[in-house]
Amino acid sequence: MNNIHGLTEKEVEERVTKGQVNVLPKAPSRTTAQIIRANLFTSFNALNAILAIAVILAGSPKNALFAGVIITNTLIGIFQEVRAKATLEKLSVLNMAQVKVKRDGEERDISVESLVLDDVIILNPGTKIVADGEVMSLSEVEVDEALLTGEADPVFKEGGNPLYAGSFVVAGSGYAKVTKVGADTYAAKLAEEAKKFKLINSELQTAVNTLFKIIIWLVLPIGVLLVSTQLFFTNSSWQDAVVRAVTGIIGMVPEGLVLLTSATFVVAIIRLSKWNALVQELPATEVLARVDVLCLDKTGTITEGNLRLGEVETIGIYTKEQIDEVLAGIAHAFPVINPTQQAIVSTYTDPPALMITHKIPFSSDKKWMSVTFKERGAWVLGAPEVIIEKMDIAIRERIQQEAEKGRRVLLLAHVEREALMQHHFKNVCVGALLFIEDIIREEAPQALRYFAEEGVTIKVISGDNPVTVAAVAKKAGLVGAENYIDARTLPEEGEAFAELIHQYTVFGRVTPKQKKQMVIALQSKGHTVAMTGDGVNDVLALKEADCGIAMANGSDATKAVAQLVLLDSNFSTLPEVVAEGRRLINNLERVSELFLTKTTYSIMLSLLFGVFLLPFPLQPIQLTLIGTLAIGIPAFFLALRPNKDVVKSQFLKRILSLSIPNGVVLGFSTFAIYLMGRFFSLSLAEMGTLVVLVLGGGSLVVLARVARPYNMMNVSIVLGMITLFILACFFPFTRDWLDLRAVSNEYIVMALVFVLCTWPLIAFLQVSIRKYIR
Incomplete structure (x- = not known):
């Protein structure tokens, strides 16, 4: 054994020249450039940018303030994703192993990526195998391959037996010759299937994107109608016509909803950081809140290992x-x-x-x-x-x-x-x-009990003996732990396979391929599936799951494909993530009513003023005021309220049943006050002032309804926004900046009556629509 010489420096240089170096494949995540492009070049940003340029060209830059949401939303998205990427890469660097080799008859410590083909690795207890190799003669070691196979028992290796990257020596000593490096290793090939970046499936974001697509299709014809009306039928200058047409168009786009969604996700991520949970994709907390099946490994999750x-x-x-x-x-x-x-x-x-x-x-x-x-x-x-x-x-x-x-x-x-x-x-x-x-794990029984109470089914998937795994799971308090099966007896795939996966709770002797198939089978039954893992053998299943959860002490491949990384590898973090997700989703659903109300009344007003060939009475700066005070600022605070309700499906259906009645009432009220002002021969600026009072006041009524149930914080938000709106409309400086005009008191009283009537009208319409939907 002592006469082993290893490679010479010349032989190492020859292999480096041939590219036979242990350069590890890049983690399957987006590059910084891809992150910036994905967040910057969106149809949402493009529409707002075009409208802002049009307003600026029309000579009214103050009316282009709405475009600030482009910068804010883009920066939030880029910041969060780059931050997660940097944290993950820092973890990878910290976990980067050194390897002890024999070269020119001497022992040397080199970096993982300096290892070359045919290098001789020195094996001792604790040695991490960083490339595939073969145990040399007269060497005997015990190797832990749990990260590759999922089996906890050490495997005996002697001369001629293979070693795989991702395993480590637990007993014995000797030498191994490197036979495969870099992308050719078993672990790298197993992870290759997961290399393509996969965006998480978020119902909330899907709903927002669906709404946005529908709105874009509505914006095009309605926008053309409104622009034509303002240019050719209102006797206005082209500059004034463009500004007023843009007001109708930007009102149809719920730009604040996209911003609030991203901002709320970021706040949730910051809150979760105290639990040492790294969220790598913004909607991960939402998806985990919707999960109804959670797949766990025994070792390192239920047990300490x-x-x-x-x-x-x-x-x-x-x-x-x-x-x-x-x-x-x-x-x-x-x-x-x-x-x-x-x-x-x-x-x-x-x-x-x-x-x-x-x-x-x-x-x-x-x-x-x-x-x-x-x-x-x-x-x-x-x-x-x-x-x-x-x-x-x-x-x-x-x-x-x-x-x-x-x-x-x-x-x-x-x-x-x-x-x-x-x-x-x-x-x-x-x-x-x-x-x-x-x-x-001390926290495991409480965490398992939490998921049972919240209606989340637990599936324990392990490479160990199913009898042992089931007994440990039962001891930890897992409901249904007695329903176990040896995965080697399962059929290949198909309906029979899916039925058994649905039926049993504990699975032993599971292969990496079967883990992925199990996730797919559960999803085929309509479940939203989360998967935890720490080894290369978990990569395929993590990638396939609706939400992949990796342990920080696991392999780099699992951390790269997962949406959530538990930095202290603590299972008890998951209930906190679920609770945070539920607070986030349920609150976002409520405040989404505010944003879609604005979209509804903007579509109505654009159609009404376009069809009747009337000058649009609002300007972008006025709509920005209403949107900021009645929607933007209060929505951010309301979205942070405590909320532990179970997340329900059909988000889009429920939110539209609330926001459409709101928008219809506000749209007709606004149009009615405009016609009344026109009947009394008021100027366009005066009619615009009445429209702002009715539309703004009605929007604050909607805010007051959404803020229920009332507590000190919610009442303070509503009263604060009402106060700011009154000051903005009647304080001389802000009134001039908003292009509002002084009107007589009888018209103000008339506008107030319109505002007060919106509450009972909205309540009546919402109840009627709910009955119709049922």
Whole structure:
């Protein structure tokens, strides 16, 4: 072993020239340029930019203030996504491993991406395998491949056996030769399918986008009608006609709703940061709030990933003191320990005064370890069925009982020393049974209980034995944990597969491909699915899920494809994310009523003034005032209210049933006050002032309705906006800036009557529409 020389510098340079270097594939995420393009070049931004330019060319730059939403919305989107990308890349750098190799006969520490084909890696406990390789002769190691296969048990490797990137050495030592690097490794190929960036499926954003598409189609013909009317039939200058036509068009676009959606998501993300949750896509909190099936792994989610020695039960002729002394001696006999040994050492912290004459380390193929003491003879510790060929019925039943509880059972026995040298057992004298158990995360039962109460179905998907997984899940309080199945018995795909996935709660011995198929099967049943994972074996399922949740201590590939990363790998964060999502969605639904009310009345007014060939009475700056005070500012605060209600589907249907009656009442009230002013021969500016009073006042009535149920904060918001609106309309400086004119008191009283009538009219229409929809 010591004569291994490794590659020479010349051989390393030759491989670098050929590109045979362990350069890792880029994470499947958008570049900064792609993020900027995606947020900047949208149809929403394009429409607002064109309208703003038109108003500026018409010589009224103050009326182009509405375009500020382009900059704000774009910056928020770019900031959040770039921030998430930077955090993820920082995590990757922090987790970047160094690898110890042998070159020119010397040991060297090099970076992962400096590794080349045929390099000789030095294997020691804790070594992270960063490229595929092959164990060299005379080397024996135990390797944890959980991140690749999902199985927690270490795998024994000897000369000629393959090693895969993403695994790590837990016991043994030796050398391995690199056989594949970079994109050619098994882990990289498994992650390749997930490389294409996938946007999360957000019902809220889908609804907003659907509305926006419909509105765009309405804007084109109505905009042409309004522009034609203002240019050719109102005797106005082209500049004044353009400004007034733009007012009608921008009112139809719920630009604030897009901004508020992004802003609220960002606020939610900031709030979640205190729970160490990194949201990589803005709508992730919304989707998780809608999730009705959550797929979990056992290790690292329900359990800590460590083992604990539950108890030691003596079953033979030896005393408890003798057994404790022998166990302590075995535990401390080996400098390298696997998780099971670690559990024993944690109990027996002090080595006994026993002299060791011979020892055989544990390996997964033989499933036992042994130590021979000068004073106590030869002892073996391992799987009971391997050590005892004909097991006593009482012992077998005891082992079965503990296995059904999710415990691993080890047998400690005294054996004949001479037979042990040939790896055989003779004259076995049983000493004790050791019960090893997974450590349930302290927060897991409470989190599982939360999801059960909230109607979220949990599916535990693991690479471990299904009986053990089910027992651990039951111990953690998972409802339905007794419904388990070995994934190796599942049909390939199809309806039968989907039915079984829907039927069972716990799945063991699951392959990476099956994890993805399970997610697809659940989605085919109409479920919204979230998937947690930490290993490369979880990547395909994470990508397919409606919301992928990665643990920060997992692989880079999982963190790259997930929408949510738990930075402290803490399962208890998920209920907080769900609660935050519910607050966000339910509040956004309520305040969306304000924005779509504006869209509805703007469409109505544009049609009415266009069809009747009348000059449009509003200017963009006036509509900006109404939108800011009655919608924009209060909506932001109302969207942050506490709200734990279950998220309902059919967002679009419900919100339209509220906003359309609002818009219809405000639209007709506004048109009616305009006609009344025209009847009394008021000037266009005076009629415009009455229109602002009625439309603004009516919008504040809608705000007062949306702000229910009333509390101190909501009442303060409504009263504050009413006060600001009155001051803006009647304070000389702001009145002039808004192009409002002084009108006699009787017209103001008339406008106030119109405003007061909007409440009962809206209530009547909303009730009528709800009855019709049902």
